Amino acid sequence: MHLLIVDDHPLFRDALASAVRLAFPSAVILDADGILGAMAVLAADRAIDLVLLDLSMQGVVGFEGLISIRSRFPRVPILVVSGLEDPRIMREALQHGAAGFVPKAVDKATLTRAIADVLGGGLSIPAALSGPAAGLPSPATHLAERIARLTPQQLRVLLMIRQGKLNKQIAHELQVGDSTVKAHVSEILRKLDVISRTQIVIRTALLDFDQIQMPQAG
Known part of the structure; x- marks a missing residue:
């Protein structure tokens, strides 16, 4: 083992x-x-x-x-x-x-x-x-299911988008062409059912637990 x-x-x-x-x-x-x-x-x-x-x-x-x-x-x-x-x-x-x-x-x-x-x-x-x-549904349940449909390369692009990197920076790090990155971004938008990079960042903020760890005001 x-x-x-x-x-x-x-x-x-x-x-x-x-x-x-x-x-x-x-x-x-x-x-x-x-x-x-x-x-x-x-x-x-x-x-x-x-x-x-x-x-x-x-x-x-x-x-x-x-x-x-x-x-x-x-x-x-x-x-x-x-x-x-x-x-x-x-x-x-x-x-x-x-x-x-x-x-x-x-x-x-x-x-x-x-x-x-x-x-x-x-x-x-x-x-x-x-x-x-x-058994209560989580607000990120459907998002997790959609992210699971991404290919490994699309997932890498998604994580870089969340880090604020531009297409040229992503292309350089992945050693692919700009057109390839654009194709990945288009597929990510489609699979996550969003219309912009900004929405990608906003929606996938649900993946972060930093705010969950903060004590609730009251």
Whole structure:
């Protein structure tokens, strides 16, 4: 069994690896401190059975990391292990393709059970989503479904649009022609059912959980 831990905090990576080794002594554990590093490991080691992913990492906005890995490596299950415990964030992570969600504060037994469930082909649903509100639709549900229809290259273009990059900048980074980028943008507009780049940014702001984390005024 090969597992990949993706977290930008070395101490937590070590602690998580230790907990996994206690439960699965024969596991081969790799790690990465960011999404680019995770992509490199996944590309080099096709035997990875599970990714343990933190959502909150430097340089990652909202669910971009989760979406990027899912897009490039759709067959590798991802178990989110996060310090974020808002049920809305948990629900969004599952809707964006995570096979489970485990708060960092859980005990080792809960973590072990979640890993076993996902490795067994199931889902690991956090306790916070097991109550009556678990079935409530999220405002980003349809958006997540539409984003899932994007090709990997269209997803990369989408993420760059959200970063405010112009077509020429996107073309340079992807090493493609301007006309190719324009074609991707047109397809993104069509698939997301929006009419402008501005609407792309506004609609996909639902992917960010920064505002969800802020305390409610009152």
